[in-house]
Amino acid sequence: MSRDYSKILTANDLRLGDVVYWAADQRWAQAITDAVVFSDIATAEAALATAFAQSDLVVGPYLIDAITTETGPAPAHFREAFRMRGPSNYPHGKQEQAQG
């Protein structure tokens, strides 16, 4: 197992379609900064299995590569950075909620 293993569990909210992250309080959070970062495969895969069992809450759960930044966990790949922010052509998605 790689010592660099660093993953976040994400999905979309069943009702709203919104991007959500699995948080430390065992709930789906809106902000990636609340996400749990898994550092070993076994725990991550177990959480993913739990997420699949929560099909009444979320759709399409999967694990993404994470990095750690000053503001907390963040996605490693630009695709996930877009999911975290929203599209670049309108201030919609998460960036909109962030502005209130």
Next chain:
Amino acid sequence: MYRYTEFDENFLRARNAQFRAQVARRLSGELTEDEFKPLRLMNGLYLQLHAYMLRVAIPYGTLNSAQMRGLARVARQWDKGYGHFTTRQNIQFNWPKLEDVPDILDALAEVGLHAIQTSGNTVRNVTADHFAGAAADEIADPRPVAELIRQWSTDHPEFQFLPRKFKIAVTGSPNDRAVTAAHDIGLRIVARDGEIGYQVLVGGGLGRTPMIGKVLVEFLPETDLLPYIEAIVAVYNLIGRRDNKYKARIKITLHETGLDEIKRLVEEELIARRAAFKGVDQRLLEEIRGHFAPPDFNTGGNSAPTLSPALRAFIDSNVTAHRHTNYAIVTVSMKSHGATPGDATATQMEVLADLAETYGHDELRISHEQNVILPYIPRSALSDLYQRLKAAGLATANIGKISDIIACPGMDYCALATARSIPIAKEIATHFRDIGLEEEIGALKIKISGCINACGHHHVGHIGILGLDRAGVENYQITLGGDHNEAAAIGERAGPGFSADALIPALERLLRAYLTLRDGVDEPFITTYRRVGLDPFKAALYPQEGAQDVAA
């Protein structure tokens, strides 16, 4: 225009009620996502990056003002105030909530629209020339046949589980504006000794393995049309590959089986199919034709307005010759510089609906190039229409030019994307306007896809741009010399891709090279390309490499 029959309305109502129940069972947890996914896809509901997406079919791109207002209502009431017109003559709403979708579908049904067969391995929304019924160069209106195919294919029991999706396009004009050569079946209306028939192309498609359709039959009499199409789909349904999704489209079947063998199988199948139809299709076609009777053209004079320079520029680029001398076809650009190609706000949709109602015999079209067409505008109304478009910010005079770009949603929305398309399109449009080269470059088709699926038709762009992910960074590959019309061709890859930052300067080098290479201002990019070939353009794109070669 085609009006729904009572049968259609009942069918839609029943279908929506069924989906409403399925959504309720999903929300209550009775249905798992695995169970629900195929059901939602059958009703045009996808999951994208940030939200669900609802894809609504606009059969052969034709709408009346009530339908356009219906789309505006969905955008305003349930979405974020806009919709995205696609290369498949559909509209996509990017932000519906699952629990709202049944209400949205009911609202659409009120104006005769739906999302059925916009997904799945079925015969998809049939597309057609967006100038159908209006173009001066048309042999016959392709929409009656498109509607016949739509009725035949909708819920066709034999064809709900094809090996893969199946797309049909029809053109009634020798100038192919429907990209028929890039469809599973492309139909081109042709006339021979005064008789109307069909040239049938098969096996075209873009995506991972781009192919130009091959002619299966040069002249199919109209009486055989539907049985013949059914025979093609039936043969494909039987022998198309189901073991590998990347080899499942009919283009691969054709490639592996051979044109002659496919033709033999289709003709064998045709005998039984033709007998089974017993001419019902022909009676239906006659009836449908009645619904597409041309409007009552106003023949009260051709008082062309006095043209201001701005109106003249607009007419030069956005107006196309009409079959009726007193009329004009107006293309409204959904590509104002810096805007997202194909996006329309609810307010813009309403303005367009009003204009169609006031001036244009209540008809609108959506083009695969992501623009809106007013196909029946009296020339005498052009000046008033232009003023109203201008007031609504819809008078961009750029049709067919560098800023009239096709772009798929790319990674700003699409879950399958490998890179973004929209910001690239916006940047190209504003950059070439700002450096003052747009008019000088003239006619040019740039088409951008955010992944290999090629929803943005990049293979058939004069300049195609494909967004890829190279080691976690967006990277853009350029293809040159593609074409989308009757001279359809797949573009050639120019070389290694460019980063987003390097792409615009590379395109500028390429187009400055074209301006030097062209044989006079009237030679468009694609003609120059065909004349001089890839090499000089390659040299412009990759100047360092040339220098290295010389050095070596």
